[in-house]
Amino acid sequence: MTTIFSARRILTMNPSRSEATHVAVRDGRILGVGPLDELTGWGPHTLDTRFAGKVLMPGLVEGHSHVSEGTFWRYLYLGRFDRMDPDGKVWPGAASVEEVVERLQAGDAKLGSSPESLSGWGLDPIYYGARRVTRQDFDKVSTTRAVGVMHASGHIFNVNSRALELAGLLRPGVNHPGVPLGADGLPTGELKGPDAMTLVGKHIGFDREVLANDEPGLRQFARLCVRQGVTTATDLANLLPDDAVAMMTRVTGEPGFPVRIMPFRRFQGITARQAVEHVLALREKSTAMLRLGQIKLFVDGSIQGFSARLRWPGYYNGAPNGLWYTPPESIRDLYRLALEAGVLVHSHTNGDQATEMALDCLEGALLEKPARDHRFTLQHCQLADAAQFRRMKALGMCVNLFPNHHFYWGDQHYETTVGPERAMRMNACATALSTGVPMAIHSDAPVTPLGPLFTAWCAVNRRTASGRTLGSTECIGVADALRTITLGAAYTLRLDGEIGSVEAGKRADFAVLEDDPLEIGAERLKDVRIWGTVQGGRVFAAGDV
Numbered sequence: 038m039t040t041i042f043s044a045r046r047i048l049t050m051n052p053s054r055s056e057a058t059h060v061a062v063r064d065g066r067i068l069g070v071g072p073l074d075e076l077t078g079w080g081p082h083t084l085d086t087r088f089a090g091k092v093l094m095p096g097l098v099e100g101h102s103h104v105s106e107g108t109f110w111r112y113l114y115l116g117r118f119d120r121m122d123p124d125g126k127v128w129p130g131a132a133s134v135e136e137v138v139e140r141l142q143a144g145d146a147k148l149g150s151s152p153e154s155l156s157g158w159g160l161d162p163i164y165y166g167a168r169r170v171t172r173q174d175f176d177k178v179s180t181t182r183a184v185g186v187m188h189a190s191g192h193i194f195n196v197n198s199r200a201l202e203l204a205g206l207l208r209p210g211v212n213h214p215g216v217p218l219g220a221d222g223l224p225t226g227e228l229k230g231p232d233a234m235t236l237v238g239k240h241i242g243f244d245r246e247v248l249a250n251d252e253p254g255l256r257q258f259a260r261l262c263v264r265q266g267v268t269t270a271t272d273l274a275n276l277l278p279d280d281a282v283a284m285m286t287r288v289t290g291e292p293g294f295p296v297r298i299m300p301f302r303r304f305q306g307i308t309a310r311q312a313v314e315h316v317l318a319l320r321e322k323s324t325a326m327l328r329l330g331q332i333k334l335f336v337d338g339s340i341q342g343f344s345a346r347l348r349w350p351g352y353y354n355g356a357p358n359g360l361w362y363t364p365p366e367s368i369r370d371l372y373r374l375a376l377e378a379g380v381l382v383h384s385h386t387n388g389d390q391a392t393e394m395a396l397d398c399l400e401g402a403l404l405e406k407p408a409r410d411h412r413f414t415l416q417h418c419q420l421a422d423a424a425q426f427r428r429m430k431a432l433g434m435c436v437n438l439f440p441n442h443h444f445y446w447g448d449q450h451y452e453t454t455v456g457p458e459r460a461m462r463m464n465a466c467a468t469a470l471s472t473g474v475p476m477a478i479h480s481d482a483p484v485t486p487l488g489p490l491f492t493a494w495c496a497v498n499r500r501t502a503s504g505r506t507l508g509s510t511e512c513i514g515v516a517d518a519l520r521t522i523t524l525g526a527a528y529t530l531r532l533d534g535e536i537g538s539v540e541a542g543k544r545a546d547f548a549v550l551e552d553d554p555l556e557i558g559a560e561r562l563k564d565v566r567i568w569g570t571v572q573g574g575r576v577f578a579a580g581d582v
């Protein structure tokens with residue numbers, strides 16, 4: 038059965054036939070793209086004209102997101118900026134710490150006498166001046182119920198005294214780099230980095246094992262994907278316990294499930310060998326809609342949380358250097374074993390010292406185990422300088438940069454974290470492209486909202502929330518940005534032979550748009566209205582899923 042869709046314009050990302058008016062689909066794949074009279078040569082078909090007034094482009098590929106964006110909407114949204122939930126409802130941002138506390142108090146009242154913990158997400162104290170949030174702030178919400186809030190970065194919790202008590206941390210003598218102490222010798226209620234966060238996570242609704250297996254969260258995430266034109270999305274740090282894999286296989290295999298999910302096994306709490314063995318076993322269970330077999334490694338923390346590792350001269354405001362999440366010996370072991378086994382590894386580095394460490398480790402691993410086309414990718418890699426991009430190129434690496442930071446934290450980076458000069462070359466998309474490093478760009482949802490066209494707008498305009506342009510020489514063109522959120526991301530996932538462009542033989546994955554991103558203008562790229570998606574030939578309207 039062949040369906041031919043007509044469209045106002047189809048942007049293909051295939052230079053040999055860059056645009057067209059019709060695309061023929063059979064068995065979930067693209068039979069051909071071109072004028073109608075060419076496509077009718079494939080034989081009997083149905084002509085579907087519902088997109089005749091719309092623009093199609095390849096289904097958008099989110100190369101760095103987390104399915105937990107779907108889960109977190111069950112918790113209180115406490116971010117600084119307005120944000121749309123999976124139903125399309127927009128939640129207002131919180132303007133101050135006091136407002137955050139008020140919202141938590143309202144949440145506490147709703148829970149009544151139930152002993153349940155109270156969870157929130159999206160907090161970022163950097164917007165509220167120099168003061169840190171402490172357990173005393175959240176003790177105003179409750180002293181009997183555990184209260185815990187994840188920072189927007191995902192790298193820090195703030196909790197109340199009760200949560201510390203349940204985790205056994207409300208005592209003097211705690212000695213851990215991720216658990217800062219107050220003048221009274223007790224933890225302040227801030228928990229930084231995976232070790233410290235794991236200690237308290239299960240008491241405040243953020244247990245990684247439990248969250249990995251959240252079926253309603255996965256469904257909500259998929260609804261957000263359709264709203265944003267996304268047909269393939271990563272879940273970039275999942276522990277992937279067996280029950281979660283079984284759930285994800287079942288749900289993604291349903292005829293009405295609209296997104297291909299590519300989870301990466303988080304490298305934490307196991308040896309490099311165990312991690313590689315785990316994902317090799319998982320790879321056998323891969324399906325067309327659930328792609329298993331990759332590893333995610335964390336080298337450092339976040340810049341706006343001051344837990345990223347920076348080279349000299351360090352943080353602009355004099356904050357001490359950040360945290361190492363994984364020791365170099367483990368990184369090098371993991372790289373070597375993964376290269377041997379042909380396993381794809383994506384590594385989180387935010388600070389340039391972390392990037393340098395990853396480059397050194399991969400260089401060492403490649404000397405021991407030379408490999409071609411490994412596509413190891415640096416994720417975020419926000420502070421990389423030109424020399425580091427040249428090393429990436431020499432080592433055969435890809436990069437997935439994080440332009441959404443320009444809008445959400447650009448002013449803070451300029452004024453507080455790294456200062457003007459480095460802020461103006463953060464997420465150096467133009468340098469990556471001119472150096473020839475294969476590049477994707479991402480949202481890291483739930484860190485910032487899922488939405489590749491918004492991310493593309495950020496890369497094109499480099500505009501901060503206050504309207505500052507952060508380094509115009511690193512702006513890229515609209516056409517390059519669109520390629521980056523389709524084929525570019527697909528390449529870093531080793532899926533570019535299958536998705537990322539509209540051409541014969543590839544999966545019939547399209548973003549269906551009301552406006553033409555090439556015509557609307559660079560300034561308004563983020564305002565392109567999205568009708569929905571076609572995924573594997575199946576049509577999904579935003580809001581109907």
Ligand SMILES: [Zn+2]
Pocket residue numbers: 101102103273481
């Ligand atoms: Zn992430």
